[in-house]
Amino acid sequence: MIEVKHLTKTYGSVQAVRDVSFEVGAKEVVGFLGPNGAGKSTTLRIIAGFLGATRGRVVVDGVDTVQEPVRARSRIGYMPENVPLYPEMRVNEYLRFRAELKGVPRAQRREAVERAMRDVHLFDHAQVIIGNLSKGYRQRVGLADALVSRPAVLVLDEPTAGLDPNQIRDVRDLIRSLAKHHAVLLSTHIMSEVESTCDRALVIDRGRLVAQGTLDDLRKLRRSRATRFAVRGEPARALEVLEKIEGVRDVREASNRQDVVVLEVRWTHKADTAAGTEQAVQALVDAGMKLREVAPTKASLEDVFALLTEEEQQEADESDASTDSDRGEASP
Protein backbone atom coordinates (compact mmCIF):
# COMPACT_ATOMS: atom_id res chain seq x y z
CA MET A 1 0.00 0.00 0.00
CA ILE A 2 2.94 2.29 0.63
CA GLU A 3 5.98 2.04 -1.60
CA VAL A 4 8.94 4.21 -0.77
CA LYS A 5 11.79 4.14 -3.25
CA HIS A 6 15.21 5.67 -2.72
CA LEU A 7 13.86 8.51 -0.68
CA THR A 8 16.30 11.31 0.11
CA LYS A 9 15.57 14.61 1.84
CA THR A 10 18.15 17.31 2.21
CA TYR A 11 17.83 20.46 4.29
CA GLY A 12 20.62 22.70 3.06
CA SER A 13 23.70 20.61 3.68
CA VAL A 14 22.03 18.26 6.16
CA GLN A 15 20.76 14.95 4.85
CA ALA A 16 17.73 14.18 7.00
CA VAL A 17 16.78 11.06 5.04
CA ARG A 18 19.24 9.14 2.92
CA ASP A 19 18.20 6.68 0.26
CA VAL A 20 15.43 4.99 2.22
CA SER A 21 13.37 2.28 0.49
CA PHE A 22 10.66 0.09 1.96
CA GLU A 23 7.12 -1.17 1.43
CA VAL A 24 4.08 -1.56 3.63
CA GLY A 25 1.54 -4.15 2.56
CA ALA A 26 -2.23 -4.19 3.04
CA LYS A 27 -3.47 -5.06 6.54
CA GLU A 28 0.04 -4.80 7.87
CA VAL A 29 1.18 -2.75 10.85
CA VAL A 30 4.71 -1.54 10.38
CA GLY A 31 6.67 0.25 13.07
CA PHE A 32 9.15 2.89 12.17
CA LEU A 33 11.72 2.76 14.92
CA GLY A 34 14.55 5.14 15.59
CA PRO A 35 16.00 7.58 18.07
CA ASN A 36 14.85 11.19 18.09
CA GLY A 37 16.13 13.10 15.11
CA ALA A 38 16.74 9.95 13.06
CA GLY A 39 14.49 11.11 10.24
CA LYS A 40 11.26 9.32 11.19
CA SER A 41 9.02 12.36 11.12
CA THR A 42 10.61 13.69 7.96
CA THR A 43 9.95 10.39 6.17
CA LEU A 44 6.36 10.23 7.40
CA ARG A 45 5.78 13.85 6.40
CA ILE A 46 7.01 13.10 2.90
CA ILE A 47 4.68 10.10 2.65
CA ALA A 48 1.78 12.21 3.95
CA GLY A 49 2.55 14.90 1.37
CA PHE A 50 3.47 17.65 3.79
CA LEU A 51 7.05 17.74 2.57
CA GLY A 52 8.51 17.11 -0.85
CA ALA A 53 11.35 14.66 -1.30
CA THR A 54 14.70 15.82 -2.64
CA ARG A 55 15.03 12.54 -4.53
CA GLY A 56 13.07 9.31 -4.73
CA ARG A 57 9.38 8.63 -4.97
CA VAL A 58 6.49 7.57 -2.84
CA VAL A 59 3.48 5.63 -4.14
CA VAL A 60 0.45 5.31 -1.90
CA ASP A 61 -2.26 2.84 -2.83
CA GLY A 62 -1.01 2.94 -6.40
CA VAL A 63 -0.97 6.75 -6.63
CA ASP A 64 2.27 8.69 -7.01
CA THR A 65 2.45 11.46 -4.40
CA VAL A 66 4.20 13.90 -6.74
CA GLN A 67 2.23 13.31 -9.93
CA GLU A 68 -1.20 13.28 -8.27
CA PRO A 69 -0.69 14.85 -4.86
CA VAL A 70 -4.32 15.55 -4.01
CA ARG A 71 -5.49 12.07 -4.98
CA ALA A 72 -2.60 10.48 -3.09
CA ARG A 73 -3.39 12.50 0.03
CA SER A 74 -7.01 11.37 -0.12
CA ARG A 75 -5.78 7.79 0.35
CA ILE A 76 -3.92 8.59 3.57
CA GLY A 77 -5.11 9.23 7.09
CA TYR A 78 -2.23 11.07 8.68
CA MET A 79 -1.78 11.93 12.32
CA PRO A 80 1.05 14.42 12.80
CA GLU A 81 3.36 14.33 15.80
CA ASN A 82 1.89 16.19 18.82
CA VAL A 83 -1.56 16.13 17.15
CA PRO A 84 -2.14 19.78 16.23
CA LEU A 85 -5.85 20.63 16.56
CA TYR A 86 -7.98 23.76 16.52
CA PRO A 87 -8.59 24.45 20.22
CA GLU A 88 -11.72 26.55 19.68
CA MET A 89 -13.75 23.81 17.99
CA ARG A 90 -15.85 21.08 19.53
CA VAL A 91 -14.78 17.49 18.87
CA ASN A 92 -17.69 16.70 16.56
CA GLU A 93 -17.43 20.06 14.78
CA TYR A 94 -13.75 19.42 14.12
CA LEU A 95 -14.34 15.90 12.83
CA ARG A 96 -17.20 17.09 10.62
CA PHE A 97 -14.88 19.75 9.20
CA ARG A 98 -12.15 17.18 8.57
CA ALA A 99 -14.60 14.75 6.97
CA GLU A 100 -15.81 17.46 4.60
CA LEU A 101 -12.22 18.50 3.88
CA LYS A 102 -11.37 14.91 3.02
CA GLY A 103 -14.28 14.70 0.63
CA VAL A 104 -16.66 12.47 2.56
CA PRO A 105 -20.02 13.05 0.81
CA ARG A 106 -22.54 15.09 2.78
CA ALA A 107 -24.97 12.20 3.16
CA GLN A 108 -22.36 9.97 4.77
CA ARG A 109 -20.58 12.60 6.82
CA ARG A 110 -22.60 12.31 9.98
CA GLU A 111 -22.27 8.56 10.05
CA ALA A 112 -18.54 8.71 9.25
CA VAL A 113 -17.94 11.09 12.15
CA GLU A 114 -19.98 8.97 14.55
CA ARG A 115 -18.20 5.81 13.52
CA ALA A 116 -14.77 7.39 13.92
CA MET A 117 -15.72 8.66 17.38
CA ARG A 118 -17.01 5.21 18.33
CA ASP A 119 -13.84 3.53 17.05
CA VAL A 120 -11.61 5.59 19.31
CA HIS A 121 -14.05 5.66 22.26
CA LEU A 122 -14.64 9.38 22.00
CA PHE A 123 -18.40 9.33 21.83
CA ASP A 124 -18.98 10.81 25.30
CA HIS A 125 -16.74 13.74 24.42
CA ALA A 126 -18.38 14.72 21.14
CA GLN A 127 -19.52 18.09 22.52
CA VAL A 128 -16.35 19.01 24.37
CA ILE A 129 -14.27 21.95 23.16
CA ILE A 130 -10.92 20.58 22.02
CA GLY A 131 -8.97 23.14 24.03
CA ASN A 132 -10.37 21.56 27.22
CA LEU A 133 -9.39 17.99 26.36
CA SER A 134 -6.59 16.10 28.09
CA LYS A 135 -3.61 14.87 26.13
CA GLY A 136 -5.04 11.36 25.86
CA TYR A 137 -8.28 12.57 24.39
CA ARG A 138 -6.54 14.93 22.01
CA GLN A 139 -4.61 11.93 20.76
CA ARG A 140 -7.91 10.14 20.18
CA VAL A 141 -9.29 13.08 18.26
CA GLY A 142 -6.18 12.89 16.07
CA LEU A 143 -6.78 9.19 15.48
CA ALA A 144 -10.47 9.73 14.75
CA ASP A 145 -9.45 12.40 12.25
CA ALA A 146 -7.07 9.99 10.54
CA LEU A 147 -9.84 7.37 10.38
CA VAL A 148 -12.79 9.51 9.41
CA SER A 149 -12.54 9.12 5.65
CA ARG A 150 -11.71 5.40 5.90
CA PRO A 151 -8.41 5.78 4.05
CA ALA A 152 -6.52 2.77 2.76
CA VAL A 153 -3.40 3.81 4.59
CA LEU A 154 -2.86 5.20 8.08
CA VAL A 155 0.32 7.08 8.87
CA LEU A 156 0.69 7.82 12.58
CA ASP A 157 3.60 9.84 13.93
CA GLU A 158 4.31 8.77 17.53
CA PRO A 159 0.70 7.88 18.35
CA THR A 160 1.44 7.07 22.00
CA ALA A 161 3.81 9.91 22.83
CA GLY A 162 2.92 11.64 26.07
CA LEU A 163 0.23 9.19 27.17
CA ASP A 164 -0.01 7.39 30.47
CA PRO A 165 0.38 3.58 30.57
CA ASN A 166 -3.37 2.86 30.45
CA GLN A 167 -3.88 5.20 27.52
CA ILE A 168 -0.89 3.66 25.76
CA ARG A 169 -2.48 0.24 26.09
CA ASP A 170 -5.80 1.54 24.75
CA VAL A 171 -4.15 3.18 21.77
CA ARG A 172 -2.10 0.07 21.01
CA ASP A 173 -5.19 -2.14 21.11
CA LEU A 174 -6.90 0.33 18.87
CA ILE A 175 -4.08 0.31 16.35
CA ARG A 176 -4.06 -3.48 16.29
CA SER A 177 -7.78 -3.50 15.57
CA LEU A 178 -7.32 -0.93 12.80
CA ALA A 179 -5.05 -3.30 10.92
CA LYS A 180 -8.14 -5.26 9.89
CA HIS A 181 -9.07 -2.52 7.44
CA HIS A 182 -5.99 -0.39 6.90
CA ALA A 183 -2.30 -0.59 6.25
CA VAL A 184 -0.67 1.17 9.18
CA LEU A 185 2.73 2.82 9.38
CA LEU A 186 3.55 4.24 12.80
CA SER A 187 6.67 5.75 14.21
CA THR A 188 8.04 5.35 17.68
CA HIS A 189 11.25 5.38 19.61
CA ILE A 190 10.03 2.70 22.00
CA MET A 191 11.11 -0.83 21.19
CA SER A 192 8.37 -2.50 23.21
CA GLU A 193 5.77 -0.54 21.29
CA VAL A 194 6.89 -2.19 18.09
CA GLU A 195 6.78 -5.57 19.77
CA SER A 196 3.27 -5.09 21.07
CA THR A 197 1.65 -3.56 17.99
CA CYS A 198 3.61 -4.17 14.84
CA ASP A 199 4.08 -7.07 12.46
CA ARG A 200 7.26 -5.67 11.10
CA ALA A 201 9.71 -2.95 11.94
CA LEU A 202 11.98 -0.58 10.09
CA VAL A 203 14.90 0.77 12.05
CA ILE A 204 16.21 4.14 10.99
CA ASP A 205 19.22 6.00 12.29
CA ARG A 206 20.75 9.23 11.11
CA GLY A 207 18.51 9.20 8.05
CA ARG A 208 19.44 5.72 6.94
CA LEU A 209 17.48 2.49 7.14
CA VAL A 210 19.78 0.29 9.18
CA ALA A 211 17.57 -2.76 9.64
CA GLN A 212 14.17 -4.08 8.75
CA GLY A 213 12.43 -7.27 9.54
CA THR A 214 9.70 -9.13 11.32
CA LEU A 215 9.27 -9.21 15.05
CA ASP A 216 11.24 -12.44 15.29
CA ASP A 217 14.16 -10.77 13.61
CA LEU A 218 13.89 -7.95 16.09
CA ARG A 219 13.74 -10.31 19.01
CA LYS A 220 16.93 -11.91 17.77
CA LEU A 221 18.49 -8.49 17.77
CA ARG A 222 17.44 -8.10 21.33
CA ARG A 223 18.85 -11.43 22.39
CA SER A 224 21.94 -10.58 24.21
CA ARG A 225 25.40 -11.86 23.99
CA ALA A 226 26.17 -11.08 27.58
CA THR A 227 25.65 -13.17 30.68
CA ARG A 228 25.53 -12.02 34.27
CA PHE A 229 27.00 -14.02 37.11
CA ALA A 230 26.15 -13.14 40.68
CA VAL A 231 28.95 -14.59 42.75
CA ARG A 232 29.68 -14.63 46.44
CA GLY A 233 33.40 -14.67 47.06
CA GLU A 234 36.40 -12.62 46.21
CA PRO A 235 35.67 -10.40 43.19
CA ALA A 236 39.22 -10.36 41.84
CA ARG A 237 39.40 -14.13 41.88
CA ALA A 238 36.06 -14.52 40.12
CA LEU A 239 37.12 -12.04 37.49
CA GLU A 240 40.30 -13.96 36.89
CA VAL A 241 38.44 -17.25 36.55
CA LEU A 242 35.91 -15.88 34.07
CA GLU A 243 38.45 -14.16 31.89
CA LYS A 244 40.12 -17.49 31.21
CA ILE A 245 36.98 -19.06 29.72
CA GLU A 246 37.08 -19.61 26.00
CA GLY A 247 34.97 -17.18 23.94
CA VAL A 248 34.88 -14.44 26.53
CA ARG A 249 35.45 -11.02 25.06
CA ASP A 250 35.51 -9.07 28.27
CA VAL A 251 34.24 -9.10 31.83
CA ARG A 252 33.14 -6.13 33.81
CA GLU A 253 31.90 -5.68 37.31
CA ALA A 254 28.25 -4.60 37.10
CA SER A 255 27.70 -4.19 40.85
CA ASN A 256 29.28 -5.11 44.12
CA ARG A 257 26.91 -5.11 47.06
CA GLN A 258 27.92 -6.52 50.44
CA ASP A 259 29.75 -9.70 49.53
CA VAL A 260 27.94 -10.47 46.30
CA VAL A 261 29.53 -9.25 43.12
CA VAL A 262 27.75 -9.23 39.79
CA LEU A 263 29.98 -9.78 36.81
CA GLU A 264 28.86 -9.26 33.27
CA VAL A 265 30.51 -11.40 30.66
CA ARG A 266 30.33 -10.44 27.01
CA TRP A 267 30.93 -13.18 24.50
CA THR A 268 32.89 -12.82 21.30
CA HIS A 269 30.45 -14.88 19.26
CA LYS A 270 26.82 -15.61 19.81
CA ALA A 271 27.62 -19.30 19.33
CA ASP A 272 29.91 -19.24 22.35
CA THR A 273 27.16 -18.22 24.71
CA ALA A 274 25.73 -21.61 25.70
CA ALA A 275 28.95 -23.61 26.00
CA GLY A 276 30.75 -20.68 27.55
CA THR A 277 28.14 -20.24 30.22
CA GLU A 278 28.34 -23.92 31.18
CA GLN A 279 32.12 -23.74 31.35
CA ALA A 280 32.02 -20.58 33.39
CA VAL A 281 29.63 -22.04 35.95
CA GLN A 282 31.84 -25.12 36.28
CA ALA A 283 34.98 -23.06 36.63
CA LEU A 284 33.48 -20.76 39.24
CA VAL A 285 32.25 -23.69 41.32
CA ASP A 286 35.61 -25.43 40.99
CA ALA A 287 37.31 -22.29 42.19
CA GLY A 288 35.22 -22.45 45.35
CA MET A 289 32.93 -19.54 44.49
CA LYS A 290 29.32 -19.49 45.58
CA LEU A 291 27.09 -18.88 42.60
CA ARG A 292 23.88 -17.00 43.32
CA GLU A 293 22.47 -16.35 39.88
CA VAL A 294 23.25 -16.81 36.22
CA ALA A 295 21.21 -14.91 33.68
CA PRO A 296 21.51 -13.61 30.14
CA THR A 297 21.24 -9.82 30.17
CA LYS A 298 18.55 -8.27 28.06
CA ALA A 299 19.89 -5.76 25.64
CA SER A 300 18.07 -2.50 26.04
CA LEU A 301 16.79 -0.55 23.10
CA GLU A 302 19.86 1.60 23.41
CA ASP A 303 22.03 -1.48 23.02
CA VAL A 304 20.22 -2.55 19.88
CA PHE A 305 20.55 0.92 18.48
CA ALA A 306 24.17 1.02 19.44
CA LEU A 307 24.64 -2.30 17.70
CA LEU A 308 22.90 -1.22 14.52
CA THR A 309 24.43 2.21 14.38
CA GLU A 310 27.87 0.84 15.13
CA GLU A 311 27.46 -1.32 12.10
CA GLU A 312 26.36 1.61 10.04
CA GLN A 313 29.34 3.57 11.17
CA GLN A 314 31.48 0.68 10.07
CA GLU A 315 29.90 0.68 6.63
CA ALA A 316 30.47 4.38 6.43
CA ASP A 317 34.20 4.15 6.86
CA GLU A 318 34.88 0.93 5.07
CA SER A 319 38.46 1.91 4.32
CA ASP A 320 38.95 1.59 8.03
CA ALA A 321 39.48 -2.17 7.98
CA SER A 322 38.03 -2.83 11.37
CA THR A 323 38.01 -6.52 12.24
CA ASP A 324 35.63 -6.42 15.13
CA SER A 325 33.72 -9.64 14.56
CA ASP A 326 31.00 -8.57 16.96
CA ARG A 327 29.18 -6.61 14.34
CA GLY A 328 28.62 -9.00 11.50
CA GLU A 329 25.21 -10.38 12.41
CA ALA A 330 23.45 -7.25 13.55
CA SER A 331 21.29 -6.86 10.50
CA PRO A 332 18.68 -9.57 10.00
Added chain:
Amino acid sequence: MSGFWPIFKRDLFAIFVTPMAWALIVIFLLLEGLNFYWLTVHFANQVDLAVDHGPLQWFFGETILFYLPLLMLPPALTMRSFAEERRAGTIESLLTAPVSTPGVVLAKWCAALATYLIAWAPTLLYIVILRRAGDVDWRVVGSSYLGVVLIGASFLSIGVLMSSMSKSQFVAVLLSLAVTVGLFILGIGEFIFDRGLAHDICSHISIWSQMADFSKGQIDSRHLVFHLSLTILPLFICVRVVDSWRWG
Protein backbone atom coordinates in the same frame (compact mmCIF):
# COMPACT_ATOMS: atom_id res chain seq x y z
CA MET B 1 -10.06 24.27 -5.87
CA SER B 2 -10.76 21.37 -3.57
CA GLY B 3 -11.10 22.18 0.09
CA PHE B 4 -12.34 25.74 -0.47
CA TRP B 5 -15.76 25.52 1.12
CA PRO B 6 -14.92 23.70 4.37
CA ILE B 7 -11.87 25.90 4.99
CA PHE B 8 -13.87 29.06 4.24
CA LYS B 9 -16.53 28.03 6.75
CA ARG B 10 -13.98 27.03 9.38
CA ASP B 11 -12.01 30.25 9.07
CA LEU B 12 -15.14 32.33 9.35
CA PHE B 13 -16.10 30.28 12.39
CA ALA B 14 -12.63 30.74 13.89
CA ILE B 15 -12.80 34.51 13.41
CA PHE B 16 -16.22 34.88 15.01
CA VAL B 17 -15.89 32.34 17.80
CA THR B 18 -13.07 34.35 19.35
CA PRO B 19 -13.74 37.82 20.80
CA MET B 20 -11.19 39.32 18.42
CA ALA B 21 -13.51 39.87 15.47
CA TRP B 22 -16.23 41.31 17.68
CA ALA B 23 -13.80 43.70 19.32
CA LEU B 24 -12.48 44.78 15.93
CA ILE B 25 -15.94 45.33 14.53
CA VAL B 26 -17.02 47.29 17.59
CA ILE B 27 -14.00 49.58 17.40
CA PHE B 28 -14.50 49.92 13.67
CA LEU B 29 -18.15 50.87 14.03
CA LEU B 30 -17.38 53.31 16.88
CA LEU B 31 -14.91 55.13 14.65
CA GLU B 32 -17.27 55.15 11.68
CA GLY B 33 -20.11 56.23 13.96
CA LEU B 34 -17.99 59.13 15.23
CA ASN B 35 -17.19 59.99 11.64
CA PHE B 36 -20.88 60.03 10.77
CA TYR B 37 -21.76 62.04 13.87
CA TRP B 38 -19.27 64.79 13.05
CA LEU B 39 -20.50 64.81 9.51
CA THR B 40 -24.10 65.39 10.55
CA VAL B 41 -23.09 68.12 13.01
CA HIS B 42 -20.99 69.76 10.30
CA PHE B 43 -23.61 69.64 7.57
CA ALA B 44 -26.46 70.65 9.88
CA ASN B 45 -24.80 74.09 10.08
CA GLN B 46 -24.02 74.29 6.37
CA VAL B 47 -26.26 76.55 4.35
CA ASP B 48 -25.28 75.77 0.79
CA LEU B 49 -23.65 72.61 -0.42
CA ALA B 50 -21.22 72.13 -3.25
CA VAL B 51 -22.28 69.30 -5.55
CA ASP B 52 -19.16 67.20 -4.99
CA HIS B 53 -18.63 68.00 -1.33
CA GLY B 54 -21.73 66.54 0.27
CA PRO B 55 -22.01 64.23 3.26
CA LEU B 56 -21.19 61.12 1.22
CA GLN B 57 -17.96 62.58 -0.13
CA TRP B 58 -17.07 63.57 3.38
CA PHE B 59 -17.86 60.19 4.80
CA PHE B 60 -16.00 58.26 2.12
CA GLY B 61 -12.63 59.81 2.12
CA GLU B 62 -12.36 63.27 3.58
CA THR B 63 -11.56 62.36 7.19
CA ILE B 64 -8.91 60.39 8.97
CA LEU B 65 -11.70 58.43 10.69
CA PHE B 66 -12.42 56.81 7.37
CA TYR B 67 -8.82 55.94 6.46
CA LEU B 68 -7.67 54.80 9.86
CA PRO B 69 -10.02 51.79 9.97
CA LEU B 70 -9.63 51.21 6.23
CA LEU B 71 -5.89 50.76 6.69
CA MET B 72 -6.00 48.94 10.03
CA LEU B 73 -8.89 46.52 9.65
CA PRO B 74 -7.57 44.28 6.82
CA PRO B 75 -4.20 43.54 8.49
CA ALA B 76 -6.00 42.72 11.74
CA LEU B 77 -8.44 40.40 9.97
CA THR B 78 -5.78 38.46 8.08
CA MET B 79 -2.95 38.28 10.59
CA ARG B 80 -4.07 34.87 11.85
CA SER B 81 -4.75 33.28 8.45
CA PHE B 82 -1.52 31.34 8.01
CA ALA B 83 0.66 32.58 10.87
CA GLU B 84 -1.53 31.02 13.54
CA GLU B 85 -1.89 27.72 11.66
CA ARG B 86 1.86 27.51 11.37
CA ARG B 87 2.50 28.45 14.97
CA ALA B 88 0.01 25.88 16.26
CA GLY B 89 1.14 23.27 13.72
CA THR B 90 -2.39 22.77 12.38
CA ILE B 91 -1.07 23.71 8.94
CA GLU B 92 0.30 20.17 8.82
CA SER B 93 -3.13 18.57 9.17
CA LEU B 94 -4.55 21.11 6.77
CA LEU B 95 -2.03 20.61 3.99
CA THR B 96 -1.97 16.82 4.29
CA ALA B 97 -5.72 16.72 3.62
CA PRO B 98 -6.67 16.34 -0.04
CA VAL B 99 -6.84 20.09 -0.65
CA SER B 100 -5.30 22.20 -3.39
CA THR B 101 -3.11 25.13 -2.44
CA PRO B 102 -5.14 27.70 -4.42
CA GLY B 103 -8.23 26.39 -2.63
CA VAL B 104 -6.66 26.94 0.78
CA VAL B 105 -5.38 30.45 -0.03
CA LEU B 106 -8.62 31.57 -1.66
CA ALA B 107 -10.69 30.19 1.22
CA LYS B 108 -8.68 32.14 3.76
CA TRP B 109 -8.88 35.33 1.72
CA CYS B 110 -12.62 34.95 1.13
CA ALA B 111 -13.25 34.35 4.84
CA ALA B 112 -11.38 37.56 5.67
CA LEU B 113 -13.26 39.42 2.92
CA ALA B 114 -16.59 38.16 4.24
CA THR B 115 -15.70 39.42 7.72
CA TYR B 116 -14.64 42.76 6.24
CA LEU B 117 -17.98 43.07 4.45
CA ILE B 118 -19.83 42.15 7.63
CA ALA B 119 -17.97 44.94 9.43
CA TRP B 120 -18.99 47.47 6.77
CA ALA B 121 -22.59 46.31 6.42
CA PRO B 122 -24.00 48.29 9.38
CA THR B 123 -22.70 51.56 7.85
CA LEU B 124 -25.47 51.19 5.27
CA LEU B 125 -27.75 52.43 8.05
CA TYR B 126 -26.08 55.84 7.78
CA ILE B 127 -27.28 56.02 4.19
CA VAL B 128 -30.79 55.22 5.37
CA ILE B 129 -30.51 58.04 7.94
CA LEU B 130 -29.15 60.46 5.33
CA ARG B 131 -32.01 59.61 3.07
CA ARG B 132 -34.49 60.84 5.67
CA ALA B 133 -32.80 64.23 5.61
CA GLY B 134 -32.60 64.57 1.89
CA ASP B 135 -31.85 62.94 -1.43
CA VAL B 136 -29.18 60.31 -1.77
CA ASP B 137 -27.48 59.65 -5.08
CA TRP B 138 -27.45 55.86 -5.27
CA ARG B 139 -24.76 55.84 -7.95
CA VAL B 140 -22.47 57.66 -5.54
CA VAL B 141 -23.36 55.20 -2.79
CA GLY B 142 -22.71 52.28 -5.13
CA SER B 143 -19.38 53.51 -6.41
CA SER B 144 -18.24 54.49 -2.91
CA TYR B 145 -18.93 51.04 -1.58
CA LEU B 146 -17.31 49.55 -4.66
CA GLY B 147 -14.17 51.51 -3.72
CA VAL B 148 -14.35 50.26 -0.15
CA VAL B 149 -14.70 46.65 -1.35
CA LEU B 150 -11.89 46.96 -3.91
CA ILE B 151 -9.48 48.50 -1.43
CA GLY B 152 -10.46 45.91 1.15
CA ALA B 153 -9.97 43.07 -1.32
CA SER B 154 -6.46 44.15 -2.22
CA PHE B 155 -5.40 44.96 1.36
CA LEU B 156 -6.76 41.64 2.60
CA SER B 157 -4.88 39.89 -0.16
CA ILE B 158 -1.68 41.61 0.98
CA GLY B 159 -2.56 40.66 4.56
CA VAL B 160 -3.00 36.98 3.68
CA LEU B 161 0.35 37.00 1.91
CA MET B 162 2.10 38.65 4.86
CA SER B 163 0.49 36.14 7.20
CA SER B 164 2.12 33.36 5.19
CA MET B 165 5.51 35.02 5.60
CA SER B 166 5.76 34.64 9.35
CA LYS B 167 4.83 32.24 12.13
CA SER B 168 3.95 35.17 14.37
CA GLN B 169 0.64 37.00 14.01
CA PHE B 170 2.31 40.06 15.44
CA VAL B 171 4.99 40.13 12.76
CA ALA B 172 2.31 39.41 10.15
CA VAL B 173 0.17 42.36 11.24
CA LEU B 174 3.21 44.68 11.31
CA LEU B 175 4.28 43.59 7.84
CA SER B 176 0.86 44.16 6.30
CA LEU B 177 0.41 47.46 8.14
CA ALA B 178 3.75 48.54 6.75
CA VAL B 179 2.49 47.83 3.24
CA THR B 180 -1.00 49.35 3.57
CA VAL B 181 0.13 52.43 5.47
CA GLY B 182 3.19 52.71 3.23
CA LEU B 183 0.95 52.68 0.17
CA PHE B 184 -1.23 55.38 1.68
CA ILE B 185 1.75 57.58 2.57
CA LEU B 186 3.19 57.17 -0.93
CA GLY B 187 -0.15 58.40 -2.19
CA ILE B 188 0.29 61.61 -0.20
CA GLY B 189 3.37 62.22 -2.35
CA GLU B 190 0.86 63.46 -4.91
CA PHE B 191 0.62 66.70 -2.92
CA ILE B 192 4.37 66.91 -2.31
CA PHE B 193 5.62 66.57 -5.87
CA ASP B 194 4.10 69.24 -8.10
CA ARG B 195 4.54 67.50 -11.38
CA GLY B 196 6.57 64.92 -13.19
CA LEU B 197 6.79 61.16 -12.95
CA ALA B 198 6.83 61.04 -9.16
CA HIS B 199 3.60 63.03 -9.04
CA ASP B 200 1.95 60.74 -11.60
CA ILE B 201 3.00 57.55 -9.85
CA CYS B 202 1.96 58.84 -6.43
CA SER B 203 -1.42 60.03 -7.65
CA HIS B 204 -2.00 56.73 -9.43
CA ILE B 205 -1.52 54.67 -6.29
CA SER B 206 -3.05 57.23 -3.94
CA ILE B 207 -5.85 55.60 -1.99
CA TRP B 208 -7.01 59.09 -1.08
CA SER B 209 -7.56 60.32 -4.63
CA GLN B 210 -9.03 56.96 -5.62
CA MET B 211 -11.62 57.26 -2.86
CA ALA B 212 -12.21 60.87 -3.90
CA ASP B 213 -13.13 59.61 -7.39
CA PHE B 214 -15.25 56.76 -6.12
CA SER B 215 -17.12 59.01 -3.70
CA LYS B 216 -18.03 61.32 -6.57
CA GLY B 217 -19.62 58.43 -8.41
CA GLN B 218 -16.72 58.02 -10.82
CA ILE B 219 -15.60 54.50 -11.54
CA ASP B 220 -12.17 54.86 -13.10
CA SER B 221 -11.02 51.70 -14.85
CA ARG B 222 -7.43 52.48 -13.81
CA HIS B 223 -8.45 52.12 -10.18
CA LEU B 224 -10.26 48.87 -10.97
CA VAL B 225 -7.20 47.43 -12.69
CA PHE B 226 -4.93 48.68 -9.92
CA HIS B 227 -6.89 46.95 -7.17
CA LEU B 228 -7.64 43.80 -9.11
CA SER B 229 -3.90 43.39 -9.77
CA LEU B 230 -3.14 44.18 -6.16
CA THR B 231 -5.60 41.45 -5.19
CA ILE B 232 -4.55 38.76 -7.62
CA LEU B 233 -0.78 39.20 -7.42
CA PRO B 234 -0.36 38.73 -3.64
CA LEU B 235 -2.75 35.76 -3.69
CA PHE B 236 -0.73 34.21 -6.48
CA ILE B 237 2.53 34.77 -4.60
CA CYS B 238 0.89 33.36 -1.48
CA VAL B 239 0.04 30.13 -3.31
CA ARG B 240 3.69 29.87 -4.31
CA VAL B 241 4.81 30.56 -0.73
CA VAL B 242 2.54 27.83 0.64
CA ASP B 243 3.78 25.41 -2.01
CA SER B 244 7.35 26.33 -1.18
CA TRP B 245 6.92 25.08 2.39
CA ARG B 246 6.79 21.56 1.02
CA TRP B 247 10.17 21.99 -0.57
CA GLY B 248 11.87 23.87 2.25
